[in-house]
Amino acid sequence: MPKMNKLVIDNILDLKDIVIKEDTTLIDKLENTIGTIHIYVEDNVCLYEVSMFKKTKNKIIYHIGKNSKVIVNKIAIDNSDELEVYLDNCYAEFTLNTGIINYKNNTLSEKVYHNQDYTKSNITNHAINFANNNLNIDVDVVIPKESYGSNSNQDNKIINFGSGKNEIKPNLIVDNNEIEASHSAYIGKFDKESIFYLMTRGLSLEMIKKLLSIGFLLNKMDLNERKDEVIVFINQNI
């Protein structure tokens, strides 16, 4: 893999292993793909990723080096990806901000292994589920005895617009007392107060749902100059 600081993946043929050797921005746009990709992030490197995935069933595996940081901002439309993250080196950090728009029955699986000291993970899954489809979000964070001083946080929310069955499993498997970890899960609707407030300003219910949805999906994301592109992608699919 040649050295580069900007990488674009928009073709199934690009689904192969990647080695990140220097600070890199990775933009990936994939549709209807099934495949496995390993992303190896070497030591002391920052990987910033913006993903726009539609109807994908990929397995993406991150191996993060010492003192390296990976930030993934992902919009997932009808997505059943599997994600595995190996924090096998000290001070490795992984942040995942996922905005999920769901129209079919889907299961997302995310597994994070804190295999070294002082590793850190922040997982956010904000999903909107339409109609009568079932959405499952399974998150496993594993912090074994060997992982001293590590830190992990999970924030999982599904807003249900229909009557579909939703399930979140925010698992924390911890075998070390000297760590900090939190996990949360919420399944429900947008709160009535916000809707009433926006309606008093003349916004229709449909417009409010769209505004709140985009805000909810992008809330934790760090998109910088990619924000407009991502909003266009969401508007095309919501």
Next chain:
Amino acid sequence: MLSINNLTVRTKDKEILKDFSIDILDGEIHAIMGPNGTGKSTLSKVILGCNDYEVIKGDIIYNGERINDLSTDERAKRGIFLSFQNPISIEGVTNSEFLRTAINERSDKPIGLYEFIKELDKATEDLQMPDGLLHRAINKGASGGERKKNEILQLKLLKPQFIILDELDSGLDVDSLKIVCDNINEYLQNNKKTSILIITHYPRILEYIKPRYVHILQNGNIVKTGDYNLAIEIEKNGYSKINTIDENAKNE
């Protein structure tokens, strides 16, 4: 502009407004005062069609149209604006996205970005609000006073005809209250037909925005109507002495 006739409103287990009536003409300022729990904030939300409340009977007539069955957004689009007692914060929705959408929803012609930013900047400056508001989520991290200023900023941009100010003075320090009220008075100067309903516990705000009528609301109904002096009497004697005030007035 707004007539409410014999309005009775309840929540699940309690009747809050009972045969409530009021007439507010174009350009008039009315104040409603009353102790806690008498239905003041309920009234403001019912005028906007909040479905937490059930209207048992009565009519809300706005500019000659019965609006009981209109949705909240339709009432707002007709020019009714509520400045909330406790404005909420909404994560992820920025002031610019929300306000520009709100302006466009009530107009046939979308507002241009340049024109919008110019208006927003002017309103922000008039209200002495910090820069950078445009890209901040609605009221995120804002103090009570900043939230109240944001309500008036929205008012200035949405240009309503009928304004309800629900406890505008709560959370505002003296200087901020003056700034906010100066902005409202300037708006009234430029929009002579605009009417205001001020809901308040204290007469302080009425020193800045002078009402033509002051009504005392107790147990879901107006029990006394007067002018600004009534508010001063309430400040002096309290609500519990209202009947005494009446009797004394009769004796005099």
